[in-house]
Amino acid sequence: MTPPELHILESAEAAARAAADFVAAAAGTQVSRRGLFTIALSGGSTPRRLYELLALPPHVGSVDWERWHVFWSDERCVPPDHQDSNYRMAWDALLDLVPVPAANIHRVRGEGSPAEAAKQYQEEVLQLFAPSAPAFDLVLLGLGEDGHTASLFAETDGLREKRRLVMANWALHLQGYRITFTFRLINAANAVAFLATERSKAEVVRQVLQPAPNLPLLPAALVRPTLGTVHWFLTRDAAALLK
Ligand code: 6PG
Numbered sequence: 001m002t003p004p005e006l007h008i009l010e011s012a013e014a015a016a017r018a019a020a021d022f023v024a025a026a027a028g029t030q031v032s033r034r035g036l037f038t039i040a041l042s043g044g045s046t047p048r049r050l051y052e053l054l055a056l057p058p059h060v061g062s063v064d065w066e067r068w069h070v071f072w073s074d075e076r077c078v079p080p081d082h083q084d085s086n087y088r089m090a091w092d093a094l095l096d097l098v099p100v101p102a103a104n105i106h107r108v109r110g111e112g113s114p115a116e117a118a119k120q121y122q123e124e125v126l127q128l129f130a131p132s133a134p135a136f137d138l139v140l141l142g143l144g145e146d147g148h149t150a151s152l153f154a155e156t157d158g159l160r161e162k163r164r165l166v167m168a169n170w171a172l173h174l175q176g177y178r179i180t181f182t183f184r185l186i187n188a189a190n191a192v193a194f195l196a197t198e199r200s201k202a203e204v205v206r207q208v209l210q211p212a213p214n215l216p217l218l219p220a221a222l223v224r225p226t227l228g229t230v231h232w233f234l235t236r237d238a239a240a241l242l243k
Helices: 012-034 048-054 086-095 114-129 199-209
Strands: 005-009 037-041 068-072 074-076 138-141 166-171 176-181 191-196 229-235
Touching: 005 012, 012 037, 012 048, 012 138, 012 191, 012 229, 048 086, 068 086, 068 114, 074 086, 114 166, 114 176, 199 229
Parallel strands: 005 229, 037 068, 037 138, 138 191, 191 229
Antiparallel strands: 074 176, 166 176
């Protein structure tokens, strides 16, 4: 695996802007090459500004939105209009404002049975990439202060999953399921981009990027695409503890 490429910016706004430029450039390259762009959006709060910037000039008018297929790298088990829904956040910040065809917006049916939602989502991923094995052009990821990414939390079944591409992962600390891409699907991606901007993430960024040899790897450190590249869009604050 090629070493991660670090993009360290002065502010959260600059990091979001650099990430938006990166996403738009990746989309342009893939659309020129294959006529479509497959992306998995990350959830949480950090990527909201990134999505908002994609829905503004210069990207709003230059990106070939009709060629995008949008998925989510994880989703909470809530309806699409719920305040915790990752779909709702991306819809409000970006997808309601750009002409990605409705059929190309692949929402996780988080309101139903978690197991059913994961099974159906895996089918939808397989169908899009058939007959090839699924390999997203770009998977966006966030980083929790505990080192989780997507909904792959330490000490959950998701960390040991080798077969499935999408699963309902029971998170004891949440007392609930999350629907999440597995490492198998994430690590098949052509590119992965993390976005972490808060000073409170500095310690976990260091532990993920510069792990102590005697400690177990955090979940986000298990993102090691077989052939793809990994990019980190960080602020100086979030990168403050990197040597
Ligand atoms: C989710 C995310 C999760 C998130 C991190 C960081 O559904 O919550 O996918 O992995 O990216 O927890 O969240 P913040 O950006 O809110 O710090």
